[in-house]
Amino acid sequence: MARVLLFGRLSDVAGWREREIDSGFLSALRARMAADDPTLGEALAGPGVQVALDQVIVRGDAALNPRTEVAFLPPMSGG
Amino acid sequence: MIRLTFEPFDPGALLTEFCRDRTEVGAVATFTGVARAEAGATKILELEAYPGFTEAQIGKTAGMATARFGLADILIVHRVGQIAPGEPVVFVATAARHRREAFEGCDFLMDYLKSKAPFWKKEHGPDGARWIEPRAQDHADLQRWDKETSP
Numbered sequence: 746m747a748r749v750l751l752f753g754r755l756s757d758v759a760g761w762r763e764r765e766i767d768s769g770f771l772s773a774l775r776a777r778m779a780a781d782d783p784t785l786g787e788a789l790a791g792p793g794v795q796v797a798l799d800q801v802i803v804r805g806d807a808a809l810n811p812r813t814e815v816a817f818l819p820p821m822s823g824g
Numbered sequence: 825m826i827r828l829t830f831e832p833f834d835p836g837a838l839l840t841e842f843c844r845d846r847t848e849v850g851a852v853a854t855f856t857g858v859a860r861a862e863a864g865a866t867k868i869l870e871l872e873a874y875p876g877f878t879e880a881q882i883g884k885t886a887g888m889a890t891a892r893f894g895l896a897d898i899l900i901v902h903r904v905g906q907i908a909p910g911e912p913v914v915f916v917a918t919a920a921r922h923r924r925e926a927f928e929g930c931d932f933l934m935d936y937l938k939s940k941a942p943f944w945k946k947e948h949g950p951d952g953a954r955w956i957e958p959r960a961q962d963h964a965d966l967q968r969w970d971k972e973t974s975p
Contacts, residue, residue, distance in 0.1 A: 752874055752944055753872060753955060754955045757955075797874075800874075816874060816877070818942065819944065820957065821940060821941065821942050821943060822945040822955070822956050822957055823938040823940060823943055824902055824913060824914055824937055824941055824943040
């Protein structure tokens with residue numbers, strides 16, 4: 746089960762910060778999340794939203810291990 | 825060294841500790857960022873970080889600054905969570921043999937921390953809460969470090 750984390754405004758859109766979601770690929774995970782919550786799906790696909798797998802930014806698709814941590818990061822604002 | 829904290833910190837105490845037992849440097853420069861009230865309205869600033877990831881990303885930039893400016897040491901302490909106006913939010917100290925490198929290293933690190941560091945900022949005011957985007961000035965400030973390396 747991938748551990749999915751949402752940061753910034755993404756967790757406001759979703760109404761949750763952390764969930765376990767079963768998925769073998771990042772693309773499938775996105776599709777599953779969008780199917781469950783279309784507004785969230787749109788937000789995740791928005792400009793500047795990045796994805797980190799086990800705290801490493803990735804682009805495009807990637808395979809997920811059973812214990813991968815998947816974090817969706819909206820554009821960073823600095824502190 | 826990079827530290828995130830939910831607790832208020834004392835910039836003076838951090839500086840005293842940072843300077844202790846230093847004999848190899850002639851210069852220590854610092855910056856303290858303070859949460860600012862907008863037009864007298866009491867707003868709570870809230871900063872969210874991604875534990876582990878945020879420190880690692882800041883650490884990479886600190887490594888770049890060390891190499892680029894020849895710094896002897898860096899300390900960055902950053903609040904996370906809810907912060908009241910007037911409270912210190914960020915403290916940066918840089919140590920170098922001479923002052924030019926210490927000043928520039930500190931300036932560079934602050935430009936990064938204000939525009940690209942992995943924080944997400946929310947402001948709680950009387951009308952509710954809103955997420956804050958970086959200012960165009962913060963991005964322009966960071967870009968000037970690129971120009972300075974052009975031949």
